Amino acid sequence: MHDDAQILAHAVDGPEDAPVVVMGSSLGTDRHMWDAQVPVLARRYRVVRYELRGHGRSGTPRTEGPATIADLGSDVLRLMDHLGVASAHHVGLSIGGMVALWLAQRHPERVERVAVVCSAPYLPPAEGWLTRAATVRREGMGALVDAVMSRWFTETYDDERRRAALRQSFLAVDPEGYAQCCEAVAGMDLRPELPSISAPLLLVAGDSDAATPPELSAAAAETLRAAGAEVRYEVVADAAHISAVQQAPAVTRLVLEHLDAQDPVRAAGTRVRREVLGDAHVNRAQERTTSFTADFQDLITRYAWGDVWTRPGIDRRMRSAITLAVLATLGHDGEFAMHVRAALRNGLTVDEIREVLLHIGVYAGVPVSNHAFALAQQVLDDVESERS
Template sequence: MLSDHLPAYEASGPDGAPVVVLGSSLGTDRHTWDEQVRLLERRYRVVRYELPGHGGSATRAPGATIPVEPATTGAGGRTIADLGSGVLRLMDHLGVPAAHHVGLSVGGMVATWLAVHHPERVNRLALVCSSAHLPPAEKWLTRAAIVREQGMGAIWESVVAGWFTPAWHDPQRLARIRETFLAVEPEGYAQCCEAIASTDLRPGLGDITAPVLAVAGAEDRSTPPEMSEELVAAVRAAGGDARLEVVDGAAHLSAVQQSATVTALLLEHLDADRAGHAAGMRVRREVLGDAHVDRAQLGTTTLTVDFQDFITRYAWGDVWARPGLDRRTRSAITLALLAALGHDGEFAMHVRAALRNGLTVDEIREVLLHLGVYAGIPVSNHAYGIAQRVLTEEGLG
């Protein structure tokens, strides 16, 4: 019988906030998520757990252990169910009835198992470079045998070759990742390999009720985008809510290589349950366009994360989404106010937004003419110049 020890873990973020559970990939530890946690912990209680034998050099919460005892589940060794049960014990220990679950690679397989078998414990599900099934089993069993006999160093070169694209170059980060990898207990790593080898979650994907975000690295050879497509299609076929985002310039450890993009995708997915956020994000994208909103999301920092959330919920969710005025009218009002107040950057952005909202060039001209009467000729003249530049760029000048 497997130990009832808790996985090693670290919790951060405000007490009482919605909980996000993060699971890492095979051969890494909780620090894989450092860039994402910097922003997530601003408004979520973030719990990062370690796989068996992983994170041995990490500072662990009192009483937390990394179980690496031999598995006794039969010839197949440890299973995804064993790993998932450890996460459930951790949630019970922390008094968390349900949480958002985010998993990278095998961490995603664990999160998927939870969503299939314990849907009441999963609010939203985000799977990064993961799959419901990773054949052939022989590959994983062979790898388990090698690390048991020769140690972690014997497979480092072959494993890291699939983690990043050839263009990625960060020697310091790579050195830390290598140090973490070599510190993993071979027995714990081998047991996780056995868990992957025996896993096929495809038959249960239709039972997932949590909204699913699947993130795939465009150049990921370990879990290529086709695997995420298969998972998303299965959830959708059963009437579930699932979407796929493919991240360019990323291989398997996309959360490290393209951390800003992955963070933005996770924030948008997890924040959808926050009051007003989903409606606000929908309106914001419809008015400003995906390209602009994506740039804003990618530029989010620990300084601006709360402001981005505020304008999405308040400006776009509470005001722009109100039924009292149509969007064409709101655009006309916004253009006049921004020009009168001298907010040139915002004014240019909203000229484009006005076009998306259905204002014609003639109507924009009338707004700016009206502006000259009530805000002054110099103000109107300056606004005409900015509008002309934008319209020319849009092919309407």
């Protein structure tokens, strides 16, 4: 950590030789906003969480005139230079996302992939931000805390301990640093140069975010697509502005998928896994991922789905038939039921599934076949019920 106002305070996690991910937080929060994401990301990325000027342990520099988004972006570049990071992936929420977009526009050589969460390239009216800056300079952070935090979470968010910690973080922000960040947002309009961004982008919105409504991210995504950019736009359900806290598993999944897309084996594995098992199943599996299970999930994605299921030697129908036979024989009931659904997605008919289960009765035993028939019937009944 550094108290020097010239270098942003920061925390670094993950392997020293791993690709670097620079993460910027929302206005009024510190690096702990990303606490839920770090244990998973740091398994295979070098995660650098910085704190905005005046936030956390970062000092507040003196400025001549209003601060700009370029000033905040330069803060991050200075930190990267300090750490010896030539280029990195950039992930940011709210003002952190604005800084990431500015870096992608003005310093593309320092940017790999970009994930922008609950943010926008333009957030008027400027008068509102300037009024907020004047208020904290005059009355302190307590004058804004209730109004600002009322937009951070939906009514369903019930983690009072986490809410209280974020409140304390907000109240601990240096009013001058907060005011400078407000000035930067007031004077910012990144829309004209948005089409110049060449880095692959992920834009994530919270469906109930009143601070940066989803339509702002959707409009940015359309502009980027029209310019030929590689962009993915996703909306997270039951999430207001600080979605990385309220819906941490969903945001972690989206960010990790976006960063992993640089690896062709992981990207292919994720694609095939979704095609075979369905988005709902894969989302649940990834959103349950912890630092303890992250390596195993990566193993499944890379080697089972990225290496084996993508091989051209046999088609997916045959792979499904083989998988059903092996899982039934070994008595892996949960995986077997999941792969009955997968077999249907891969084009096996109910008659063909029946033939596979009859066949294993001869070679693996009638009791095995009988049990497999019972499990498969439950799945088929559920599928039929879902379709009706």
